[in-house]
Amino acid sequence: MATTIKDVAHECGLSITTVSLVLNNKPNRISEKNKQKIFEAAQKLNYIPSQTAVSMKTKKTNTIGLILPDINNNYFSELAKSMEEECSLHGYTVIYGNTSDNPKKDLTYTTTFLSKGVDVLVVIHSNISSLKEQKKILELAQSTNTPLLSIDREFEKIDVSSISVDRFSGSYQAVKHLTDLGHTRIGCITGTNHSKRSSQRLQGYKQALSDAGLPFEDELVYSGDFHVESGSDAFFYLWNQGVTAIFACNDVMAMGVYLEARRANIDIPRDLSVVGFDDIFFAKYIYPPLTTVAQPITEIGYEAAQQALSMASSTHASTKSTILKTSFVLRESTAPPNIRK
Template sequence: MKVKVKDIAKAAGVSPTTVSLVLNNRPSRIAEDTKEHILRVAREMQFQKESEIDFSEFKKVKTLGMVVPDVMSSFYHRLAEETSRHAFYQEYTVFQCYTNDDIQCFYMAVEGLMAKNVDGIIIIPPRTMDKENVKLLKSLQKSGVPMVLLDRAAYAVFCDFVTADNKHGGRIATEYLIKHGHNGIGCLVGEANVYTSRKRVEGYREALAAAKIPFDKDLVYYGNYDIESGRAGMEILWEKGVTAVVAGNDLMAYGVYLFAKEHHLSIPGDLSVIGYDNTELCGLMDVPLTSVDQNTDTMASKAVEVLLRRIEEPAADEPEPARNYYFTPYVVERDSVGVMNQSSAKRSEMR
């Protein structure tokens, strides 16, 4: 039974008016020990003060869900922020779930958002998408909840997909290093089964082929898109004679910087580096990092636009087919890429 002011007044041996003044912290001449007594009785009776806001006046709150794989990634953090901002402009609130690329967390996040009856869901899939994960996403589609995949594709899941052109990004990053005279170019990316990794390596290979530079699979290192992967990968690639490296993201690039510092190498004198994502980290490094920008704001805006169109479109026997939306990344120049010098040229010839 809900505890009322008069119940507290009876238990405390005071008037309902006195209780009301104390609970609402109104000015009065009530003695401090009486106030403490009333508050203690209220706590013991588990009194819950009613909100002063009349929520009945509000329209139905429109909500979206968003599943994000990595809370530590500046890129995903910014992508989530931009998505929420664009949704807010359209009077939608976004519930964000960070899964740390954990499959169990991914399951719980999707099921939790469905239980909350959100109007639509934006999903950045985890790195590992097995048959069970695909089955979950297909079940989500069958439930009728509109869904958009963002940044990463999911094999055999056909729905609207918004991403940067990762192949183009890998290509322009590699071309930028080639333009500066490098031909011993390594590539650091995430796991081989991740969509963004595969596409960026494809772009890397295309740029090498266009410049008539032989592709060497041993110069591609597959890691985890984290700092330690960048450092460990660079250790291996340096032994193979590379003079420049395309890093899969700015965190991996930072790992390259740590390797260079440990081995007393100069960036860009001894080693040129280009990152990916153009995060705030680029300007914080000792040598500002040249990086590929993925057009994060545009991607977020399009994901919200496409999802809201699915939510608000009238029911139809033949709905509009799912589409892929690609956005063109571009290089943001800073100071981490230099022209290949003589010592670097000799290293490259030693390969």
């Protein structure tokens, strides 16, 4: 069996209390001689305190629960990484669960994590989660007195602390760049329809169009789903609509466009300009390097960690919502329109 505090106490002929006091560096009046003895014994016996037992007393697990759709998606993995990094720096561990965008799983992970006693629950809920499900998550969190933090997306109509990104101005900038270049037929590939994130991006597209004196045309909007294939499908559709530029609501769909454009021997950016959204790792490595709207992913993760950590220690429960700015990244996938013969 693993070494317990009792073992080290016994080893030095001192009491459990004494050992605990010394090892945790609590105010005490133990002689230097004995302190040394204790440190040595702990070392020698490979004593590792049982966090389980500690948590029992302290009501803290130093653990943060992270619920996200898909760790294999670079956007989320980057976020998870920067968040974990910051948390571990402060002695916190993160446990995570993949929901695969299944709202049922949002709930089961919530329960599991709460039962594990996470100090804070951070959730990036499924795209299609309903208001009812969101409420249930909040209710569970509250019934265990666990702070809840939503990142990347807000809880609809519920007052929950959140960290998100200004998607409207991000996509506005992207599309404005295209109108500035002189494009007049600009296609848009949206993400999952009922997603708030997606609709904010669409709003930015509309606004930029209207500011440039261009009409909004329904047939230039293709309903995608954030995956590569829908980008490919969108390409065929939009190209037939005669667009000279495409704004994709994420980089992955932009890659779908690249793929088919190349197959069809259509040159980017000469024949077709493409702008993405997210600035995932690979965006700069595809050819031509993709012009895109960068989400400050690392910063979101860092910010999330900061906020989670502060929620973990203070009981002060006012909700707070942080909105971060995107930045426009000009690379080589856009050019003035090339009138087709």
